[in-house]
Amino acid sequence: MALAKDIYKAFEEVVGPENIADDPAILDSYAWRSGLVAKLDKFVPRFEAVTLPKDTTEVQAIIRLCNKCGLQFKASSTGWGPYCDPTGPGVIKLDLRRMNRIIEINEKNMYAVVEPYVIYAQLQAELMKRGLNTNITGAGSNCSALPLAAHSNLGHLSVSGSYGERNQLALEWVTPDGEIVRTGSLAVMGEWFCGDGPGPSLRGVIRGNTMPLGGLGVYTRAAQKIYHWPGPSTFPIEGVSPHYKPSYIPSGFMIRYISFPSQEALREAVRQVGESEIAFILMGFNMAMMASNIATNNNEDAEYLREYTDLVQGPGFMIIIAGNSPGDFAYKKKVLEIIANETNGKALEPVEDPENAGGFIWRFIRVTGSIRETCRATGVFGGEVGGTDVFNLMSKFIEKGSKVKEGFIQKGLLLADGTDPFVQSIEHGHCGHGELLIRYVPSNPAAVQASFEVFMAANRAAVEGHYGVPHHVWSDAVCDMYGPDTSNYTKWMRKVKKTFDPENASEPSHYITAEK
Numbered sequence: 227m228a229l230a231k232d233i234y235k236a237f238e239e240v241v242g243p244e245n246i247a248d249d250p251a252i253l254d255s256y257a258w259r260s261g262l263v264a265k266l267d268k269f270v271p272r273f274e275a276v277t278l279p280k281d282t283t284e285v286q287a288i289i290r291l292c293n294k295c296g297l298q299f300k301a302s303s304t305g306w307g308p309y310c311d312p313t314g315p316g317v318i319k320l321d322l323r324r325m326n327r328i329i330e331i332n333e334k335n336m337y338a339v340v341e342p343y344v345i346y347a348q349l350q351a352e353l354m355k356r357g358l359n360t361n362i363t364g365a366g367s368n369c370s371a372l373p374l375a376a377h378s379n380l381g382h383l384s385v386s387g388s389y390g391e392r393n394q395l396a397l398e399w400v401t402p403d404g405e406i407v408r409t410g411s412l413a414v415m416g417e418w419f420c421g422d423g424p425g426p427s428l429r430g431v432i433r434g435n436t437m438p439l440g441g442l443g444v445y446t447r448a449a450q451k452i453y454h455w456p457g458p459s460t461f462p463i464e465g466v467s468p469h470y471k472p473s474y475i476p477s478g479f480m481i482r483y484i485s486f487p488s489q490e491a492l493r494e495a496v497r498q499v500g501e502s503e504i505a506f507i508l509m510g511f512n513m514a515m516m517a518s519n520i521a522t523n524n525n526e527d528a529e530y531l532r533e534y535t536d537l538v539q540g541p542g543f544m545i546i547i548a549g550n551s552p553g554d555f556a557y558k559k560k561v562l563e564i565i566a567n568e569t570n571g572k573a574l575e576p577v578e579d580p581e582n583a584g585g586f587i588w589r590f591i592r593v594t595g596s597i598r599e600t601c602r603a604t605g606v607f608g609g610e611v612g613g614t615d616v617f618n619l620m621s622k623f624i625e626k627g628s629k630v631k632e633g634f635i636q637k638g639l640l641l642a643d644g645t646d647p648f649v650q651s652i653e654h655g656h657c658g659h660g661e662l663l664i665r666y667v668p669s670n671p672a673a674v675q676a677s678f679e680v681f682m683a684a685n686r687a688a689v690e691g692h693y694g695v696p697h698h699v700w701s702d703a704v705c706d707m708y709g710p711d712t713s714n715y716t717k718w719m720r721k722v723k724k725t726f727d728p729e730n731a732s733e734p735s736h737y738i739t740a741e742k
């Protein structure tokens with residue numbers, strides 16, 4: 227369905243003729259899905275038009291027009307994930323790529339304010355020059371540096387640098403009905419340092435553990451907490467990723483991969499690492515993830531995976547330690563050594579080999595490997611189940627899912643690729659995250675069904691075992707599986723949706739609808 231000429235003209239008047247299109251070739255380029263979601267159709271429904279607003283005023287005008295004309299809208303920042311796709315006709319795209327400015331880096335109060343199309347690689351490079359750093363979403367530094375664009379905004383630094391829900395400070399938000407709302411200190415005094423108040427806070431409306439994935443308006447600028455960076459202001463690396471030359475290890479930095487004889491030993495080691503607050507980065511990477519971070523092609527990837535799998539004794543974690551002084555570095559190293567000894571941990575030597583260590587350190591700090599970790603030669607990343615709560619709870623939750631997955635691997639339906647299970651500690655153990663990737667050959671319908679069954683088994687386990695509401699719970703169908711067992715939170719979400727979006731203009735397919 228093409229937009230009526232007068233309606234197209236109205237949008238064109240907002241953004242200018244160069245910043246709007248309804249040309250089928252352009253619309254189709256936004257409708258193509260990546261192999262990341264290969265079980266679904268190759269194309270999603272076309273947008274009616276794609277708009278490229280330059281600022282908050284233009285975003286507001288587009289949203290108001292959508293409300294007036296009975297259209298819906300959906301925003302994207304970098305469009306890395308599938309969540310910015312529409313699921314039906316009548317939707318206007320807001321591609322926010324022209325909103326690409328770092329508004330402020332406040333060194334004294336340690337926050338940064340960005341527009342949606344600033345990516346983490348840019349922000350981190352600017353911060354490092356100032357002795358600061360940011361929690362980059364694990365999806366990669368190619369993604370938006372607005373924590374509100376990331377799904378949950380968990381990343382490699384989350385053990386010491388937390389994640390989106392907690393790093394979020396003041397915000398500028400164009401609500402689904404076209405109001406501009408500024409939260410916290412921004413509303414009161416034009417400053418960005420606080421996201422809450424005065425009085426009741428809107429933070430819990432605009433996001434919880436995850437964000438509304440396009441279903442509750444558009445975030446145009448936001449502040450986030452930033453962190454101390456004890457490393458150099460630039461990383462003197464040359465060459466081509468992943469084989470940088472020289473393999474540069476900054477003074478006071480160290481990387482280790484430590485494997486354990488059992489999940490229990492791994493959990494205990496993570497607990498102790500958290501308690502002693504020694505980790506700069508800590509990720510429960512498995513061998514498939516480690517291999518894909520160093521391989522330059524699929525064959526190499528398979529070889530590294532075999533080599534590393536033979537060298538480890540069981541599940542493990544990758545840890546980077548960063549000393550704030552020689553004494554601090556020596557202390558943290560010693561504590562790690564004691565923890566590894568007490569929990570029978572064993573180091574994976576190729577990771578600490580000086581030839582490899584520098585490249586690993588940089589790739590994990592800059593977060594460059596996500597796409598290689600998830601889309602592997604053996605098959606696509608067909609799904610993910612996982613959640614964030616208490617570390618022990620999450621690691622047990624994910625263990626349940628991985629047993630179901632194992633059954634399908636035995637039957638040859640899902641791929642045995644060393645990807646299980648992934649656990650991560652956040653804020654030095656204050657919270658934890660568990661995650662299970664499901665991988666299969668997408669042309670096999672039985673494999674697609676198997677991946678769905680793992681997903682459903684994880685949902686049943688989450689409800690029955692009281693593991694909380696995991697990250698993959700978005701859309702009416704999945705939210706309604708959880709609502710009745712979790713104080714009917716869905717009723718409140720629907721009230722929020724109805725109140726802020728009376729015309730249902732903010733396309734809700736990845737959030738929740740108000741109808742029910």
Ligand SMILES: Cc1cc2nc3c(=O)[nH]c(=O)nc-3n(C[C@H](O)[C@H](O)[C@H](O)COP(=O)(O)OP(=O)(O)OC[C@H]3O[C@@H](n4cnc5c(N)ncnc54)[C@H](O)[C@@H]3O)c2cc1C
Pocket residue numbers: 262300301302303304305306307308309310322342363364365366369370371372374375376377378379380381438439440441443444445446596597600736
């Ligand atoms: C391979 C892969 C790995 C991933 N790993 C992680 C991970 O480790 N940790 C994690 O937290 N997430 C992860 N994700 C999810 C990830 O957070 C998002 O895909 C990514 O961070 C989003 O950034 P983006 O700029 O690309 O957002 P987009 O893809 O542009 O948007 C993501 C969602 O947010 C909405 N949105 C975007 N910008 C705005 C805005 N300004 N206002 C309102 N709504 C907006 C979109 O409509 C969409 O629903 C992963 C995704 C992939 C594909």
